[in-house]
Each structure stands twice: as structure tokens, then as C-alpha cells.
Amino acid sequence: MAKNGQISSSVIKRLPRYYRFLGELMRQGTDRISSRELSEMMKLTASQIRQDLNCFGGFGQQGYGYRVSELHSEIGRILGVDRDFKTIVIGAGNLGRAIATHINFETRGCDLIGIFDKDPALKGTSVGKLKIMSTDNLEQFCRRHKPVIAVLCIPKSGTQEIADRLVGLGLRSFWNFSHYDLSIDHEDIIVENVHLGDSLLTLTYGTNAIISE
């Protein structure tokens, strides 16, 4: 099947969550699961699960359900967890260091190979197994190691500039934590903006509502 007629981003954003739940089921030793059972665990409709999965192919078996391990590895493959994309972090402040550590220990799909900061004072400081490098060395490093993903943990003001520079160096994907809406008008460049400030304001909005009542 595998209809590649553009999967909607609503579907894609649900895939990692499927992947997590299926991983949990595997750890519990569950072999098979029906869309109904999974829908109860995940608080979705069974219909939605079947629709979502069928965007990528018929992973289930009528009358039986889905094989947990098979579905888990299929979704993993779709998400690229086995790809180990070479990744660099730009900005070694609190957040940059935390995210770098996080990528090293907790994620799949990425291989962290470098962390950079423009502050010369940080140069040589360790973050896990890596030593912080100066952003002056980006050109040299990227030509040599060809990273694909850049994680931006830098202030708003420098973001667009460094992103453009990185595009020039062959970087293709940006995980952007800066307080800036990065959008790159190149083809074949993708950006995932994470706005922690926005997320927190969403929470204070809701808090406002329940507290004022």
C-alpha cells in the first residue's frame, strides 16, 4: 500500500505517541492488540487509530488485530529511529546542555556529534563526552563531519543568521528552541519549532480560568 500522497501533519504528530505506547506494551510482553484496546489505553477512537495506521499500509490482520512488535518496529522505521542522523547542538547554555544530554541518553534517531557556543569562555568545557567548540569552527567541522540536524538553543536575535549559515553548510533539519519563529524558505529544509514560552502561557491561560472561578 504505502500511499505517499502526503500524510497530514495531524497524523504524523500522533505517530511518536503510538510508538511510545507500543514500546510500553512490548516491555509488558503483550503480543497482540486490537484498535479498540489501544484506543482505550490512549484515549483515542479506534477508528482514528485504524485510519492513521492505514496511511502507511495494512499492518493489521482482520479478526486478530495488530502484532505489537511488528507495529512498533514499522512505526519506528517510518519515524526514522534507526537512522542515527548526525546532530549538532548550537548554544551551550542551560537549555542547550540539557537538550544535548537528553539526546545522548534518551532518544533514538539522532547521534549527537558536536556542541557549539559562541562564548569563548565555554570552549573546551565538557557536556557528556563532548567538548564545547566555538561557533567559529562550524564551517570546518561541518565540511568534515556532515551533520544533518541542528538543534538551536540560542537567543532569538542570532537565530535566523546562524540557521542560514548552517543551511549553507548542508544542514537540512532544524530543531529550534529559540524564542523566534524560524522559517526557512528553501525546499527540502524542515523546521520543528519548540516554543516553551508559548507552552507555558497556554498553561497560565488555563490556570487563570480555573483559579478565577
Place this chain on the structure above:
Amino acid sequence: MAKNGQISSSVIKRLPRYYRFLGELMRQGTDRISSRELSEMMKLTASQIRQDLNCFGGFGQQGYGYRVSELHSEIGRILGVDRDFKTIVIGAGNLGRAIATHINFETRGCDLIGIFDKDPALKGTSVGKLKIMSTDNLEQFCRRHKPVIAVLCIPKSGTQEIADRLVGLGLRSFWNFSHYDLSIDHEDIIVENVHLGDSLLTLTYGTNAIISE
């Protein structure tokens, strides 16, 4: 106007972004803006902007547009940026410390009053102006200071338990960074899950697509 007939979460999630852009316009000294101009800046439709804003009241003026500073402060008020909700961070690992620092310096709407970790070795270590406390002291601390928002930066396994404990202590809002889908079946409790791992997998999915081409 102020129709409180439940604003959709699609609208609410756009508010912080409006707030950011309006703040930027203020800094640039712009007095008025039309929905069309703003739509070009933000890459939205003018129609959507007018619809969104009208959920909360008529902030504009026909034939003129919107007064930037007025709209900025109205949205800020709606989001609760002036509320200074007392906030605690649970978990003082890399991420917990980074988020704690972030809340202190970069956000409004929250006042960070405590950071906790269950590891006794961390007790007394400083994070900004705060000293890390033991989670054993949560009860005492919360009865005394009555925090409203809890930021969870702890492993998956302990999350539900500590969240339930915090609900018992009067906490009402949870900003959850743990690798766990927190959902609390109480009324008047709100949860904002931030799944960094999911966000990164969304990026590797896209990276997969552009790299394989």
C-alpha cells in the same frame, strides 16, 4: 463582548504567538496594525486573526485596525502574564535546572518559588537564587506557600504518583516534561504535556523524507 462559551484550543494555542509578535511590534514602535499586515508577518490569513481576536471581544476599530499596545496588553491579560502564579519545579536534573532558569529569566505569568529533587545528594545545591529541597519536604512547603503550578521534570515512572500527591496538596496546573502522558481525572486540574522526544521524532520523520529522496 467576551463570550466565554469555551474557546477552542486551536485558538488558545495561537494566542502566545500573537502576544510575541505584538510585543515585537511594540518594541519597534508600531502604533497600529491591520489584520492584513499582521497576517503577512505571521503567515496566517487576516480572516483567522479577526476570528481569533473576536472570540475575546472587539479589540479593533473599523477602518483603522488594531492599536498594538492595547491588543498586546489585552492578550497578555487573557493569557495571565500578570498573574505571577506561584510555581515549583519537581526534578533538578539537567532539564529541571534548565527549565527553572528559563522560568526565572524569560517568562512572565509565573513566580518560581521552589525546586525539589528526591536525590538527597542534591539537597542544598543552588539553582539561581533557589536551593534544591528534598521532595520529602513537599507537604510542609506546599501547606505554607501554596504553589499553584508544578513543573514535572522527572522520569516517567514516578510521574503519576507525584502528580496525585501534588493534587492533594492543592496544586492545580501541571507542566509535564516527563516521558509519560499525564492525565488527571479531577475537575479543575489542567495539564500541559511537553514531549520533547515526540517532537524530535517528528523531525526525524521529516528528515527521513527529505534525505531519502
Place this chain on the structure above:
DNA sequence: TAGATTGTTAATCGATTAACAATC
């Protein structure tokens, strides 16, 4: 075979966009 559950089409629902009358 009968029962279960998928894959898939059709119906519904909600969100976005377009259109335009109201009005500054």
C-alpha cells in the same frame, strides 16, 4: 463456520477561509 476485527467508504463535525455589511 461463526466471531472478531480490520481496511475503507460515507457521514459528521470543527476549523479555516471567503465574503460582505457595518462603521470608524
Place this chain on the structure above:
DNA sequence: TAGATTGTTAATCGATTAACAATC
């Protein structure tokens, strides 16, 4: 007044849910 732009209603689009025939 004429021009501009909002507030708001109507039309469109996309995503979710329901239904059911296919099939294991």
C-alpha cells in the same frame, strides 16, 4: 463623504468518527 478595515455570517475545507463490507 469616500476609503479602509473590522466584526460576523456563510461557504469551504480537512480531520474525525461512524458504519460496514471484506477477510482472517
